[in-house]
Amino acid sequence: xxxxxxxxxxxxxxxxxxxxxxxxxxxxxxxxxxxxxxxxxxxxxxxxxxxxxxxxxxxxxxxxxxxxxxxxxxxxxxxxxxxxxxxxxxxxxxxxxxxxxxxxxxxxxxxxxxxxxxxxxxxxxxxxxxxxxxxxxxxxxxxxxxxxxxxxxxxxxxxxxxxxxxxxxxxxxxxxxxxxxxxxxxxxxxxxxxxxxxxxxxxxxxxxxxxxxxxxxxxxxxxxxxxxxxxxxxxxxxxxxxxxxxxxxxxxxxxxxxxxxxxxxxxxxxxxxxxxxxxxxxxxxxxxxxxxxxxxxxxxxxxxxxxxxxxxxxxxxxxxxxxxxxxxxxxxxxxxxxxxxxxxxxxxxxxxxxxxxxxxxxxxxxxxxxxxxxxxxxxxxxxxxxxxxxxxxxxxxxxxxxxxxxxxxxxxxxxxxxxxxxxxxxxxxxxxxxxxxxxxxxxxxxxxxxxxxxxxxxxxxxxxxxxxxxxxxxxxxxxxxxxxxxx
Amino acid sequence: xxxxxxxxxxxxxxxxxxxxxxxxxxxxxxxxxxxxxxxxxxxxxxxxxxxxxxxxxxxxxxxxxxxxxxxxxxxxxxxxxxxxxxxxxxxxxxxxxxxxxxxxxxxxxxxxxxxxxxxxxxxxxxxxxxxxxxxxxxxxxxxxxxxxxxxxxxxxxxxxxxxxxxxxxxxxxxxxxxxxxxxxxxxxxxxxxxxxxxxxxxxxxxxxxxxxxxxxxxxxxxxxxxxxxxxxxxxxxxxxxxxxxxxxxxxxxxxxxxxxxxxxxxxxxxxxxxxxxxxxxxxxxxxxxxxxxxxxxxxxxxxxxxxxxxxxxxxxxxxxxxxxxxxxxxxxxxxxxxxxxxxxxxxxxxxxxxxxxxxxxxxxxxxxxxxxxxxxxxxxxxxxxxxxxxxxxxxxxxxxxxxxxxxxxxxxxxxxxxxxxxxxxxxxxxxxxxxxxxxxxxxxxxxxxxxxxxxxxxxxxxxxxxx
Numbered sequence: 001x002x003x004x005x006x007x008x009x010x011x012x013x014x015x016x017x018x019x020x021x022x023x024x025x026x027x028x029x030x031x032x033x034x035x036x037x038x039x040x041x042x043x044x045x046x047x048x049x050x051x052x053x054x055x056x057x058x059x060x061x062x063x064x065x066x067x068x069x070x071x072x073x074x075x076x077x078x079x080x081x082x083x084x085x086x087x088x089x090x091x092x093x094x095x096x097x098x099x100x101x102x103x104x105x106x107x108x109x110x111x112x113x114x115x116x117x118x119x120x121x122x123x124x125x126x127x128x129x130x131x132x133x134x135x136x137x138x139x140x141x142x143x144x145x146x147x148x149x150x151x152x153x154x155x156x157x158x159x160x161x162x163x164x165x166x167x168x169x170x171x172x173x174x175x176x177x178x179x180x181x182x183x184x185x186x187x188x189x190x191x192x193x194x195x196x197x198x199x200x201x202x203x204x205x206x207x208x209x210x211x212x213x214x215x216x217x218x219x220x221x222x223x224x225x226x227x228x229x230x231x232x233x234x235x236x237x238x239x240x241x242x243x244x245x246x247x248x249x250x251x252x253x254x255x256x257x258x259x260x261x262x263x264x265x266x267x268x269x270x271x272x273x274x275x276x277x278x279x280x281x282x283x284x285x286x287x288x289x290x291x292x293x294x295x296x297x298x299x300x301x302x303x304x305x306x307x308x309x310x311x312x313x314x315x316x317x318x319x320x321x322x323x324x325x326x327x328x329x330x331x332x333x334x335x336x337x338x339x340x341x342x343x344x345x346x347x348x349x350x351x352x353x354x355x356x357x358x359x360x361x362x363x364x365x366x367x368x369x370x371x372x373x374x375x376x377x378x379x380x381x382x383x384x385x386x387x388x389x390x391x392x393x394x395x396x397x398x399x400x401x402x403x404x405x406x407x408x409x410x411x412x413x414x415x416x417x418x419x420x421x422x423x424x425x426x427x428x429x430x431x432x433x434x435x436x437x438x439x440x441x442x443x444x445x446x447x448x449x450x451x452x453x454x455x456x457x458x459x460x461x462x463x464x465x466x467x468x469x470x471x472x473x474x475x476x477x478x479x480x481x482x483x484x485x486x487x
Numbered sequence: 488x489x490x491x492x493x494x495x496x497x498x499x500x501x502x503x504x505x506x507x508x509x510x511x512x513x514x515x516x517x518x519x520x521x522x523x524x525x526x527x528x529x530x531x532x533x534x535x536x537x538x539x540x541x542x543x544x545x546x547x548x549x550x551x552x553x554x555x556x557x558x559x560x561x562x563x564x565x566x567x568x569x570x571x572x573x574x575x576x577x578x579x580x581x582x583x584x585x586x587x588x589x590x591x592x593x594x595x596x597x598x599x600x601x602x603x604x605x606x607x608x609x610x611x612x613x614x615x616x617x618x619x620x621x622x623x624x625x626x627x628x629x630x631x632x633x634x635x636x637x638x639x640x641x642x643x644x645x646x647x648x649x650x651x652x653x654x655x656x657x658x659x660x661x662x663x664x665x666x667x668x669x670x671x672x673x674x675x676x677x678x679x680x681x682x683x684x685x686x687x688x689x690x691x692x693x694x695x696x697x698x699x700x701x702x703x704x705x706x707x708x709x710x711x712x713x714x715x716x717x718x719x720x721x722x723x724x725x726x727x728x729x730x731x732x733x734x735x736x737x738x739x740x741x742x743x744x745x746x747x748x749x750x751x752x753x754x755x756x757x758x759x760x761x762x763x764x765x766x767x768x769x770x771x772x773x774x775x776x777x778x779x780x781x782x783x784x785x786x787x788x789x790x791x792x793x794x795x796x797x798x799x800x801x802x803x804x805x806x807x808x809x810x811x812x813x814x815x816x817x818x819x820x821x822x823x824x825x826x827x828x829x830x831x832x833x834x835x836x837x838x839x840x841x842x843x844x845x846x847x848x849x850x851x852x853x854x855x856x857x858x859x860x861x862x863x864x865x866x867x868x869x870x871x872x873x874x875x876x877x878x879x880x881x882x883x884x885x886x887x888x889x890x891x892x893x894x895x896x897x898x899x900x901x902x903x904x905x906x907x908x909x910x911x912x913x914x915x916x917x918x919x920x921x922x923x924x925x926x927x928x929x930x931x932x933x934x935x936x937x938x939x940x941x942x943x944x945x946x947x948x949x950x951x952x953x954x
Contacts, residue, residue: 316627319619399563455612458632460562462607 064270106226173199234470279372374428491653560603582711602643661687665720731881754942760869771802775848795909868929896929
């Protein structure tokens with residue numbers, strides 16, 4: 001007899017699953033690693049140069065090479081690291097460990113050539129010694145690879161291994177620098193960059209052998225799909241832009257100052273604006289402790305409430321229970337954010353006070369010091385902003401996170417341009433205003449999201465569960481068509 | 488006159504009672520033009536008609552519910568819905584008494600153009616939450632949410648499809664097509680007729696109760712949903728036709744006003760079966776069942792019963808004649824059962840020419856859980872064959888008659904009762920005199936009440952009265 005509609009509904013009964021997405025957090029923590037590494041290297045080599053009594057000009061070129069490498073490596077890899085963070089954590093969660101290591105080779109194979117083009121164009125017409133161009137290029141690539149590897153290391157949560165590898169790298173760089181400068185006729189900058197090349201090669205080798213060792217033991221299945229992770233671009237392309245825009249926003253104010261009248265050109269190649277860059281570096285140091293504390297606190301108190309909420313949803317919770325879990329989670333989350341704000345207020349004050357005493361000693365101008373004060377405030381807003389973005393990613397609110405990081409990038413660009421027209425008394429105010437505005441946007445977004453989280457959790461999932469295969473999915477399928485037939 | 492006929496899971500894509508009836512009508516009522524609006528489950532059937540469509544069919548609009556699965560919703564859209572509409576939607580979700588007018592208004596004015604967008608909107612979620620808090624607040628919310636979504640999905644898919652404009656709407660079943668018919672009446676202000684062969688909401692109810700995938704506490708929700716639709720369709724129809732009295736009583740019980748219902752029985756071309764004589768003289772008793780292999784036909788009970796028969800009547804054979812591809816899992820289960828019982832002489836013939844096979848049968852059998860007014864009973868009676876059927880639908884009326892003096896044309900048995908079914912079969916196997924007596928009674932009854940001519944004439948008159 002008539003009546004078929006009913007049978008069909010079997011197809012709709014599937015429910016979405018909530019995957020383990022803590023990974024964003026660890027990834028954010030570990031990404032501080034290269035930043036700390038850069039700081040240590042620059043400071044120690046500076047000390048070495050002072051000790052060996054080398055001219056200022058060579059010191060400047062060397063620092064410019066190192067800073068450029070770190071900043072642009074961070075920007076270029078930022079989008080990719082976010083995608084592979086998601087990929088790696090999903091693979092871990094679904095116990096497909098065999099896919100993890102190949103994706104590291106895949107992403108390196110992809111990012112290195114992409115970056116090579118602008119890097120070569122940048123160095124091509126530079127009057128810098130060809131050998132130095134070569135070592136700078138290598139350094140840049142090595143730092144990119146290190147950034148990409150950090151994602152994989154964050155998964156293992158074995159931070160001591162990272163610290164150890166980094167220590168070996170720093171130590172060998174220092175020793176080699178000393179040896180090259182003291183006992184060879186190499187150009188000083190060439191010698192130091194070469195020493196860094198070798199130091200980073202050591203770091204990469206140590207980390208890689210550690211990763212290989214770990215995943216070889218853990219995975220029995222063999223996988224040759226280096227580019228399988230590309231399929232994640234179909235679903236999570238917004239992660240790429242969230243991370244890229246946020247990272248760009250972190251530096252865009254510096255770039256704008258480089259192009260302004262206070263920009264200085266080193267060896268007709270590297271531009272920078274020490275009046276602005278130096279205070280912004282010290283200002284950013286002030287937020288490091290908060291980042292670490294945040295990761296730890298979110299891990300313990302909040303994650304428990306977060307799990308309670310979602311397990312009621314995937315389990316058999318009625319609405320009142322779910323609503324109570326939401327309130328609990330929301331309460332804990334806001335109290336964590338308040339704690340972070342209090343803690344960061346303390347650290348910011350400490351930095352301001354310490355800066356008041358020490359920065360003039362290292363020769364900082366009063367203009368730079370004024371900028372420093374504003375940028376400490378900006379860094380304060382920025383770190384809370386980052387915290388909110390990470391929380392939103394926890395809740396899979398990529399739309400909100402994207403909106404925030406876009407706001408941050410655009411407002412920072414516009415306001416910083418504005419302050420250049422205002423002149424010296426406005427310096428630093430643009431970034432502060434942008435970070436402050438974006439923070440307000442982020443907090444409002446988080447509040448609205450938490451109030452409507454039930455709706456987002458339920459209706460954010462497609463009505464009909466199905467695998468969407470997009471452009472990247474089809475590409476990957478095409479690449480591996482032969483392998484798939486074999487298996 | 489342009490008549491839009493609406494079908495769900497039947498004409499012209501699937502063979503069966505409704506389809507046979509429909510083909511008979513459109514072929515013989517040449518004075519009118521027909522537009523078909525059909526709902527199917529599987530898009531693979533698109534354009535694949537099981538019948539030669541007569542020239543007075545102007546168009547066939549084919550909708551397939553699995554098309555829904557191809558859709559994609561956008562998340563975060565907002566809708567401006569009046570409080571009336573929200574209230575009606577809430578009642579629809581909660582399975583309460585529904586004021587349908589606002590929902591029809593909403594459809595007519597295209598308030599929702601993509602149902603998947605709507606299902607992902609805040610408005611939908613808010614309405615759902617209200618429905619939940621008013622009467623479901625102790626059940627798991629997630630299950631409630633998914634149940635409501637999947638329950639409403641086909642309905643919302645259908646209402647966003649255009650309905651052809653015609654002068655009269657005639658739905659061949661209640662349910663989704665009944666809903667569309669009532670909607671068309673609201674939009675175009677034209678009369679709407681309903682012919683119900685089997686009672687739609689009862690059939691759904693049986694399926695839901697049996698189904699393993701609807702969680703216990705949500706079965707009522709589903710059942711009420713179909714009951715509500717049925718009731719609305721009864722209320723909106725200008726006239727309701729059904730095949731036999733028992734159906735009419737159920738319809739009244741389900742909320743159909745008595746004065747709307749008229750009985751118009753099925754009819755067959757009696758002369759096609761008139762001359763069939765017994766053709767298998769091999770000596771054994773042949774029991775035939777002309778049916779598709781599907782759970783609703785309860786083939787397993789039939790096999791169990793035959794297992795009992797086989798112990799007494801060694802030379803009996805069971806022919807199960809009809810398509811096996813309808814529900815392959817069930818068909819395989821039946822074959823396994825045959826093997827497990829070590830049952831011999833069970834023949835699954837697949838699709839066959841009924842007229843050829845009826846000749847070989849000594850009696851015919853149906854063990855269905857649900858039936859309307861089966862054509863196979865009419866046809867077997869026309870061929871003077873006794874019929875054993877379960878006491879469902881219009882079987883009793885056909886076989887025992889409505890005190891018309893023709894006598895019994897077979898035996899009515901309770902459903903799922905293997906012992907009683909077996910003893911009825913054994914009784915007929917052992918008494919060839921009774922078989923021919925019952926065969927003759929059946930033939931007389933069919934000739935008097937159940938001819939195609941009579942059925943067609945009735946609908947001709949009905950259509951004229953709504954001109």
